[in-house]
Amino acid sequence: MEHGVFPGETVAGPDVPDEVIDTYRELSADIASGVGVVSTRLRGRDYAATVSGFLSVSYDPPTLLVSLYAEARIAEAVVDAGSWVLSLLPARLRGTANWLASPGSPLEGLLTQVDYGRAPETGAVIIEDSIAWFEVRTTQVTTAATHQLVIGEVVAMGRRANADDEADPLVHFASAYARLAR
Secondary structure, three states: OOOOOOOOOOOOOOOOOHHHHHHHHHHHOOOOEEOEEEEEEEOOEEEEEEEOOEEEEEEOOEEEEEEEEOOOHHHHHHHHHOEEEEEEOEHHHHHHHHHHHOOOOOOOOOOOOOOEEEOOOOOOEEEOOOOEEEEEEEEEEEEEOOEEEEEEEEEEEEOOOOHHHHOOEEEEEOOEEEEOOO
């Protein structure tokens, strides 16, 4: 049964007022998403950052997309390297998510407090105990507002978590980390 037109804020034009941006930020925080770490290896150096903007694009061929803030070191490194890894985190690794999400985290020593291994094709970092990991070769990069949408084909994948961690993924909801109630 139709209930008429719902009132809301209209967003249009290139000059969006700050209060509209604030409302969008508040409302979009209620989109629940998984939490992962994107990593890459470029010129012998590791880069990694926490992300919650990613999705499976296709099963055939297996294809993923990650959204990265265009001005961030990780975005530049992922685009330049042409390959990356997405490690999906269990709730138990909230500390790792916090560390790798910290603005201004050091480039040298970034991973000294993180347990990890290496991806078989590119040598990029895979977070130990991750629920799942995907090694990806970039096929397309698209700019969308302030972000780079990086799309790629999966070249390797696997699991590193135990059964308890697999059943307890880290989730981002309402601007905070959460757990699924099961």
